[in-house]
Amino acid sequence: MLICISSNKLQQEIQTKPEAHLFEEILYCNIGNPQSLGQQPITFFREVLALFDHPSILDKSETQGLISADSIERAWQILDQIPGRATGAYSHSQGIKGLRDNIAAGIEDREGFPADPNDIFLTDGASPAVHMMMQLLIRSEKDGILCPIPLYPLYSASIALHGGALVPCYLDEATGWGLKVSELRKQLETARSKGITVRALLVINPGNPTGQVLAEENQKAIVEFCKQEGLVLLADEVYQENVYVPGRKFHSFKKVSRSMGYDEKDISLVSFQSVSKGYYGECGKRGGYMEVTVFSADVREQIYKVASVNLCSNIFGQILASLVMSPPRVGDESYESHNAERDGILSSLARRAKTLKDAFNKLEGVTCNKAEGAMYLFPRICQPEKAIKVAEATKTAPDAFYCRHLLTATGIVFVPGSGFGQVS
Amino acid sequence: MLICISSNKLQQEIQTKPEAHLFEEILYCNIGNPQSLGQQPITFFREVLALFDHPSILDKSETQGLISADSIERAWQILDQIPGRATGAYSHSQGIKGLRDNIAAGIEDREGFPADPNDIFLTDGASPAVHMMMQLLIRSEKDGILCPIPLYPLYSASIALHGGALVPCYLDEATGWGLKVSELRKQLETARSKGITVRALLVINPGNPTGQVLAEENQKAIVEFCKQEGLVLLADEVYQENVYVPGRKFHSFKKVSRSMGYDEKDISLVSFQSVSKGYYGECGKRGGYMEVTVFSADVREQIYKVASVNLCSNIFGQILASLVMSPPRVGDESYESHNAERDGILSSLARRAKTLKDAFNKLEGVTCNKAEGAMYLFPRICQPEKAIKVAEATKTAPDAFYCRHLLTATGIVFVPGSGFGQVS
Structure with a gap:
């Protein structure tokens, strides 16, 4: 947060007093915001949205001279899915039913297991969905959420805002940020011994900020653990399209648990998806959904109640969330060009992830695991004793001290690892 | 909420078993959602949004054959206000600076008092802005918010969600839903005697659900009261364009307080605006803003922190919020047609408000105040003794019983007044 405020200030200074700094722009590497770094939007998605707008x-x-035929056809289809073709109305608080149908069909196609549109809640990006679940899960400071550390700060902020306890589970940097069930069990027991009721386990796969992609066997062990311990499994799967290494593949936790023969009676599962990541990177549209497969109809009704407090999520985000789950198909005019745009972006992300990792590992005192997926690298930086002492003298964490200096010297915005709860 | 769930169920039944009901559609009169009832979107706004999309x-x-010249020019202007023209990026958590500049300029033009873009927080409609303020104002169940009754349920829900106390202040139906300072003072003292720290007064002007437009003298008395008692004034001004009677005019509370010589050192003021109401009625876009004029920089920093938890509001909503505060000007190609669309919608709303009020007052046992503004009528319905007894026997509020029967017999969705906290 401090780094963000400093960089906003610096950005203003560059505009008003360009001569005061050695660099001409701020490079925001602190957030997965690809279009701010020059990534182009995907044509098909934007064409459909523009038509829907007007x-x-x-x-x-x-x-017809401006927009491809399948985008026009798709816009008509979506228009017909909206009650009364009212493109400017509030929708059902869970999202437009026809769009949820598209999403459920997309999940089914991919996974081969049924998906129910009534389990889908469309939201303004994944963040509000996360807050909704935290609001429902946390009753008091004695309710805990088991979270991987290092952790995307949205989760620590949300747990704090809702007055719950964050139960940390440390990822193992030495083995590529593995999530071990033995560590999960140890932390669960420690929390329970302190009187904390652990209600859910959060898993971010592919990992944020650590970029690992879980192996299917590891996922099965996690599902088994949640089933045994009666924990809700919160699966942040917003980087599902962002997998960069040949040996790894994304498997949703729902698919994994269904393939183990478990359904919603065995395990309560919430999966988060977003239009902000993947190859689309449409952060500003604020679209996303969660798929909630739980046994109790009561729980779904409570979620619906909380969703309806803000009336509905924005319709454009809703449409985009349905489009990313139902991109152009073979035979559509946009099919080839869409895939070319997608592959171009994903291979560029993969290339940059590798280039940066290699560059980090060439620096003195720096080591860095590879990013198997997602959009982040999490290097370990050994600082000289003197720098650490100066940082400590100013009551700053050494890594925050490093990031502050990197920013003022180069204009590059990093987030200190301590902001993710990482040990130094 | 029950009525909403019943009407959703009924909607599905009509589609699957049309012969089971005497009506062919559900008429949603329970919410201000004008485009769902056939109101057309405003061309200029949609043209600019479509261009920005693609x-x-x-x-x-x-x-140029499809879109008017000033919409094209405006889209270019907005594009240039976005850092790097990145139309798909997260924005500053407070909203894009250039758009906040437009809004501040629009407020200044209208009111003749300065407005600061740094005081503007762009949000996904007004609801999230309300939640943010409640989150910041309410520390425990001993913190209270003084609210007019009958009250738009968003507020009661938000206060309950954040664990605060709703301090009721009853509007006077007999005098057209007046908000008397004597009643405010009485309720404030009652709350204080119970150990409640009243932190803010909420005023909805024009009124929701009661449709009154406050007289300027009344507003001055309210400002004076808040200043004396040290209350934050939360001004829900989302119906600012919806004033239907010749003798009334909308004055923002900021303008009123500035005209009294008070600035942010004298009174802390938050004004909410939304793209969902007015003549635009763009509910599904989820756009809006709050203007926060408070003396303390700390408070603004805390609001910024809370806003940044959800990264940013959706960019389309942001653009639309800036457009409604800077519509086409004299000389623009769209100027005449835009005004014609606007006037057509507003006069239709005024006509329907009057027609419905007259119709209500002709019914036996029904009386109804006129709607001076906003989008709602709040009739008083005297039910026969027998109906009340049947309702009570089924543990239902008599007005909820009436609304339930109205829905199943006619397909018209009303909200019972008891849902707004009104006395029977």
């Missing part, structure tokens, strides 16, 4: 151009002849 | 058509010749 449907009166849908049947104009000029439009 | 900027690569901005300089195509076909586009």
Whole structure:
């Protein structure tokens, strides 16, 4: 947060007093915000959204010269899914039913297990979905959520805001940020011995900020652990398209648990997805959904109640969330070009992840695991004794001290690892 | 909430078993959602949004045949206000600076008093802004918010979610839902005698659900009261364009307090605005802002922190919020047609408000105040003794019983007044 405020200030200074700094721009490497770093939006998605925005151009002849035929067809389909074609109305608080149908069909196609549109809750990005679940899970400071450390700060902030206890489970840097069930069990027992009721386990896969992609066997062990201990499994799967190494593949926790023969009677599962990540990177659209497979109808009704407090999520985000789960198909005019855009972005992300990791590992005193997925690297930086002493003298964590200096000297924004709860 | 769930169920039944009911559609009169009832979107706003969605058509010749010149020019302007023209990036958590500049300029133009873009927080509709303020104001169940009754349920839900106390202040139906300072003072003292720290007064003007437009003298008395008692004034001003009677005019509480010579050192003021109401009625876009004029920089920093937990509000909502505060000007190609669309919608709303009020007052046992503004009527319905007894026997509030029967017999969705906390 401090780094963000400093970089905002610096950004203003560069505009008002460009001569005061040695660099001309701020490079924001502190957040997965790809379009701010030059990534182009995906044409098909933007065409459909533009048509939906202003449907009166849908049947104009000029439009056919501007927009591909399948985008026009898709916009008509979506328009027909909206009650009364009212493109500017509040929707059902869970999201437009037809769009949830598309998403459920997309999940089913991919996984081969049934998905129910009534289990889908469309949200303004994944963050509000996370807050909703925390609000429902946390009753008092005695309720805990088991979380991997280092941890994306959204989760620590949300648990704190809702007054719960964050139960840490340390990822093992030496084995590529593995999540060991033995560590999970140890931390669960420690928490219980302190009188904490652990209600859920959060897993971020591919990992944020650590970039690992879990092996299927590891996922099975995690599912088994949650089933045995009666924990809700919160699966942050927003980087599901961002896998960069040949040996790894994304498997949703729902698919893994269904393939083990478990259904919603055996394990309560919430999966988060977002339009902000993947190859789309549409952060500003604020679209996403959660798929909630739980046995109790009561729980779903409570989630619906909480969702309805903000009326509905934005319709554009809803449409985009359905489009990323139902991209152009073979035979569609956009099919080839869409895939080319997608592959271009994903291979560029993979290339940059490797280049940066290699560069880090060439620096003196720096080591860095590879990013198997997601959008982040989490290097370990050994600082000289003197630097650590100066940092401590100013009551700053050494890594925050390093990041502060990196920012003022180069304009590059890093987030200190201590901000993710990592040990130094 | 029960009525909403019943009407959703009924909607599904109509589709699957149309012969089971005497009506063919559900008429949702329970919510201000004008486009769901056939109101058309405003062309200028939609043109700009569509171009922004898909900027690569901005300089195509076909586009000039489809979209008016000033919409194209405006889209370029907005594009240039976005850092790096990155239309799909997260923005500053407070919203894009250039858009906040437009909004502040719009407020200044209208009111003749300065507005600061740093006081503007762009949000996904007004609801999240309300939640943010409640989160910041309520520390425990001993903190209270003084609210007018009948009250839009968003507020009671938000206060309950954040664990605070709702301190009721009853509007006077007999005098057209007036908000009397004597009643405010009485309720404030009662709350204080119970150990409640009242932190803020909420005023909804024009009123939701009661449709009154406050007289300027009344507003001055309210400002004076808040200043004396050290209360934050939360001004829900989302119906600022919806004023239907010649004798009334909307004055923002900020303008009123500045005209009294008070600035942010004298009174802390938060004003909420939304793209969902007015003549635009763009509910599904989820756009809005709050203008926070408080003396303490700390408070603004805390609001910024809370806003940043969800990263940013959706960019389309942000753009639309800036457009409604800076519509086409004299000389712009869209100026005449935009005003014609606006006036058509507002006069239709006014006509329907009057027609419905007259119809209510012709019914036996029904009386209804006129709607001076907003989008709602709040009739008083005297039910026969027998109906009340049947309702009580089924443990249902008599008005909820009435609404339930109205729904199943006609498909019209009303909200019972008891849902707004009104006395029977």
